[in-house]
Amino acid sequence: MWGIVGQRVFRHGSSAMSLQGTRPAFLASRSFSSAAKEMTVRDALNSAIDEEMSADPKVFLMGEEVGEYQGAYKITKGLLEKYGPDRVLDTPITEAGFTGIGVGAAYHGLKPIIEFMTFNFSMQAIDHIINSAAKSNYMSAGQISVPIVFRGPNGAAAGVGAQHSQCYASWFASCPGLKVLAPYSSEDARGLMKAAIRDPDPVVFLENELLYGESFPVSAEVLDSSFSLPIGKAKIEREGKDVTITAFSKMVGYALKAAEILSKEGISAEVINLRSIRPLDRATINSSVRKTNRLVTVEEGFPQHGIGAEICASVVEDSFEYLDAAIERIAGADVPMPYAANLERLAVPQVEDIVRAAKRTCYRSSSLAATA
Amino acid sequence: MASAFSATAKFAQPLPLNTTSSARSQDKLSPPALFDPFRTSSSAATSPFLGSTRQLLCKSNRPLSHRRSSSSSAVVAISDVKQKKPKSSSNLLITKEEGLELYEDMVLGRSFEDMCAQMYYRGKMFGFVHLYNGQEAVSTGFIKLLTKDDSVVSTYRDHVHALSKGVPARAVMSELFGKTTGCCRGQGGSMHMFSKEHNVLGGFAFIGEGIPVATGAAFTSKYKREVLKEPNSDHVTLAFFGDGTCNNGQFFECLNMAALWKLPIVFVVENNLWAIGMSHLRATSDPQIYKKGPAFGMPGVHVDGMDVLKVREVAKEAIGRARRGEGPTLVECETYRFRGHSLADPDELRDPAEKAHYAARDPISQLKTYMFENKLVNESELKAIDKKIDELVEEAVEFADESPVPDRSQLLENVFADPKGFGIGPDGRYRCEDPKFTQGTAQV
Numbered sequence: 001m002w003g004i005v006g007q008r009v010f011r012h013g014s015s016a017m018s019l020q021g022t023r024p025a026f027l028a029s030r031s032f033s034s035a036a037k038e039m040t041v042r043d044a045l046n047s048a049i050d051e052e053m054s055a056d057p058k059v060f061l062m063g064e065e066v067g068e069y070q071g072a073y074k075i076t077k078g079l080l081e082k083y084g085p086d087r088v089l090d091t092p093i094t095e096a097g098f099t100g101i102g103v104g105a106a107y108h109g110l111k112p113i114i115e116f117m118t119f120n121f122s123m124q125a126i127d128h129i130i131n132s133a134a135k136s137n138y139m140s141a142g143q144i145s146v147p148i149v150f151r152g153p154n155g156a157a158a159g160v161g162a163q164h165s166q167c168y169a170s171w172f173a174s175c176p177g178l179k180v181l182a183p184y185s186s187e188d189a190r191g192l193m194k195a196a197i198r199d200p201d202p203v204v205f206l207e208n209e210l211l212y213g214e215s216f217p218v219s220a221e222v223l224d225s226s227f228s229l230p231i232g233k234a235k236i237e238r239e240g241k242d243v244t245i246t247a248f249s250k251m252v253g254y255a256l257k258a259a260e261i262l263s264k265e266g267i268s269a270e271v272i273n274l275r276s277i278r279p280l281d282r283a284t285i286n287s288s289v290r291k292t293n294r295l296v297t298v299e300e301g302f303p304q305h306g307i308g309a310e311i312c313a314s315v316v317e318d319s320f321e322y323l324d325a326a327i328e329r330i331a332g333a334d335v336p337m338p339y340a341a342n343l344e345r346l347a348v349p350q351v352e353d354i355v356r357a358a359k360r361t362c363y364r365s366s367s368l369a370a371t372a
Numbered sequence: 373m374a375s376a377f378s379a380t381a382k383f384a385q386p387l388p389l390n391t392t393s394s395a396r397s398q399d400k401l402s403p404p405a406l407f408d409p410f411r412t413s414s415s416a417a418t419s420p421f422l423g424s425t426r427q428l429l430c431k432s433n434r435p436l437s438h439r440r441s442s443s444s445s446a447v448v449a450i451s452d453v454k455q456k457k458p459k460s461s462s463n464l465l466i467t468k469e470e471g472l473e474l475y476e477d478m479v480l481g482r483s484f485e486d487m488c489a490q491m492y493y494r495g496k497m498f499g500f501v502h503l504y505n506g507q508e509a510v511s512t513g514f515i516k517l518l519t520k521d522d523s524v525v526s527t528y529r530d531h532v533h534a535l536s537k538g539v540p541a542r543a544v545m546s547e548l549f550g551k552t553t554g555c556c557r558g559q560g561g562s563m564h565m566f567s568k569e570h571n572v573l574g575g576f577a578f579i580g581e582g583i584p585v586a587t588g589a590a591f592t593s594k595y596k597r598e599v600l601k602e603p604n605s606d607h608v609t610l611a612f613f614g615d616g617t618c619n620n621g622q623f624f625e626c627l628n629m630a631a632l633w634k635l636p637i638v639f640v641v642e643n644n645l646w647a648i649g650m651s652h653l654r655a656t657s658d659p660q661i662y663k664k665g666p667a668f669g670m671p672g673v674h675v676d677g678m679d680v681l682k683v684r685e686v687a688k689e690a691i692g693r694a695r696r697g698e699g700p701t702l703v704e705c706e707t708y709r710f711r712g713h714s715l716a717d718p719d720e721l722r723d724p725a726e727k728a729h730y731a732a733r734d735p736i737s738q739l740k741t742y743m744f745e746n747k748l749v750n751e752s753e754l755k756a757i758d759k760k761i762d763e764l765v766e767e768a769v770e771f772a773d774e775s776p777v778p779d780r781s782q783l784l785e786n787v788f789a790d791p792k793g794f795g796i797g798p799d800g801r802y803r804c805e806d807p808k809f810t811q812g813t814a815q816v
Contacts, residue, residue, distance in 0.1 A: 057600055086599045092632075097584050097625025104588020104609075107573050108523075110595060112588075127578055132585055136574070138786045140566030141557035144573070145789035176787050200789035 038215040044186035045075050048193035049113065051225045053083055056111065059197055060087040062098055063115030072117045073153065073212055099125035103132045106148040111197060116152035119168045119206065133202040134177030147200045154206035155249060155300045156348055162336035167301030172204045173278040179231055180277040182206045184252040185216040188275055191229030199231060208249045234281035240270035243358045244288040246311055247298040248274040251349065255298055258354035267362055277307060285311060286318045293324040294361040298354055303331035328357040465681045468748045474680055476757050477516060478508040478736050481532035483765045484541060488531065488548060491769065492715045497548050501562045504532040506710035509735035510642050511536045513683030514610055517691055521607040523571040525586035528563035530575045533612060538570045545768040551775035558778045559786065579613060580620035586611035587626045590637035608694040609637045616647030618661045627668040636694035641704040642677065648713040649721045665702030677705030678733040
């Protein structure tokens with residue numbers, strides 16, 4: 001908990017420094033007319049769902065505790081009062097059942113938003129996500145499309161143990177027929193959620209519990225109700241020329257911090273926020289690697305067959321001659337998430353790991369050993 | 373009351389529709405107790421079990437029978453009550469046109485499936501093919517009561533459901549041959565029959581997978597009426613599945629939610645007593661599936677699924693209930709598949725005596741006999757229908773044979789409704805074609 005508050009202060013301080021010189025963090029939000037407002041990711045998601053539900057009566061929300069409890073993580077706060085129990089449905093604890101019901105409703109043109117309390121519970125419903133949602137457009141040769149959104153927190157939280165901490169990005173991203181999105185900032189959350197709801201295909205929307213409370217600056221354009229971001233395009237959060245760091249979700253914050261540290265050591269890192277895991281924006285990644293010639297991929301999930309593995313393969317296939325160093329993959333430890341706080345910190349990538357990996361690609365590290 | 377209808381007595385009536393005595397004809401033609409106007413709906417919980425398990429139990433030569441003491445209790449013969457209701461033999465259940473329609477549909481299902489078997493052994497069809505021979509009464513009895521807007525969701529044994537719902541035989545046959553003119557352009561196959569035009573929502577290979585999807589389709593019907601305020605939205609969904617599925621978690625989850633939200637759905641169990649080689653009795657703690665309905669707050673009905681007229685009567689009531697907004701119904705149809713589970717199944721575990729018993733109750737011959745008995749049709753009309761269906765199926769095979777296989781370029785089509793992957797903007801066009809395509813503005 002304190003780690004998060006510390007990060008927030010640090011980041012605001014750094015953005016204020018990079019833009020306008022030092023100001024106290026709490027005043028940063030009121031100073032600039034362009035980045036005038038700050039919004040938490042939670043509010044961003046809530047406002048995006050709210051606006052889409054009011055724009056299109058076919059959009060409805062289904063999940064555990066989304067209604068009267070205001071959302072297990074308060075993302076859907078206020079929606080029950082606004083739209084009534086016909087459109088915000090509290091379900092029994094029956095993931096397989098209600099996910100299938102959502103898919104069946106989507107077959108007939110409604111637009112369900114199915115919330116999983118965490119994506120770990122999506123495993124009870126994964127048959128419907130893959131077999132009846134993702135594959136239906138193909139199996140029916142385009143007759144039946146499934147405009148459904150599966151959303152919920154993904155990845156590790158703090159101290160929740162092995163069964164509540166897995167990152168499912170690579171599992172879902174390997175399945176054709178699904179679109180997989182992972183927002184980082186509030187702008188990402190708002191834009192991608194709106195895009196996902198409007199999209200005619202099944203979208204898996206991977207949020208992160210620890211990001212819900214974080215605030216990010218949002219411009220007026222983002223706050224407009226027709227704002228949305230394209231699915232399948234990554235964002236270059238920070239430009240650089242020495243090494244490319246790709247990340248998604250919470251790891252983008254870590255990568256940005258690592259980039260800050262690296263810049264003090266003379267390494268200019270380019271940070272790519274993937275935003276869309278499937279379809280992966282290979283064009284942006286490859287053009288960045290062709291510019292910097294070095295790559296570090298960062299993800300929170302298990303290393304084998306993960307997002308980093310796919311990015312490595314893609315870069316090796318497309319930009320092999322441009323690589324000056326071996327690609328570094330930073331991922332979570334290859335173990336189920338331990339409970340003890342110190343072990344958990346060791347099982348999830350930290351900023352130091354990213355810094356060390358970037359230095360290794362730049363041949364600046366003294367030893368090749370990857371251990372702490 | 374149980375003594376009036378001991379299982380052996382029932383067992384001794386091979387062709388229920390063939391009886392001429394008025395008492396028996398009342399008994400056999402009358403619908404089960406649920407829809408008896410003289411009884412309240414709460415009696416559904418005690419609607420008696422008309423006999424599949426009891427019949428099997430009393431066949432002493434069946435190696436797999438289990439003597440279950442529980443099923444010997446309280447087998448109340450509801451037909452006793454039925455006998456009080458006066459029913460003259462001129463008060464028939466169907467008109468001539470309806471009879472011909474039912475006959476034609478069942479014969480279409482039967483010939484089509486027989487032709488599938490032939491084609492499979494000739495190598496024209498491949499993979500998994502699950503045939504519906506023997507169960508036609510369920511499909512015809514239910515689906516012929518639906519409108520085009522109503523939806524049907526089925527399992528892998530879905531050819532005949534698609535045909536009954538109106539998908540042309542040639543489209544289904546081409547799909548099975550894997551040709552591009554199939555109802556899913558060859559991309560679905562035997563187990564995945566989809567048709568948006570006829571509201572056939574699949575075709576699912578996993579048992580139990582179709583039930584939540586059907587529940588969702590029913591949810592849409594209610595949502596459209598209540599939230600989107602479309603007043604004519606009253607379409608009903610039928611979910612067909614088997615006895616094995618009734619032990620699956622998704623089945624119970626959906627019974628709960630359908631009853632909770634009063635969705636317009638009918639859960640139709642095609643209890644053919646076998647899940648591949650697993651007998652229903654060996655797999656289920658309480659084999660009387662219809663009893664699972666009242667546990668969730670909906671009526672549970674058992675009906676003889678080899679008799680299309682009985683099925684039709686029950687279906688009328690169940691579909692009517694759903695359409696009126698009174699909620700779901702669980703209908704257990706006791707039926708039988710004459711062939712193995714699939715064409716790859718050697719079908720060694722089923723007792724030949726059991727097969728013979730049900731073969732004698734072939735739904736098509738029963739309907740034929742009923743129509744002759746009641747002078748609805750004559751021989752030549754039925755022969756004309758037989759000939760017509762034979763020609764139709766032959767023509768479907770020729771059409772499928774001559775159709776082209778899919779192009780190579782079809783491999784990557786239809787993965788997404790929106791293939792460019794950038795999403796569709798609010799104006800309905802692909803967002804990547806929008807000149808104001810943005811990456812976002814905030815500096816983080």
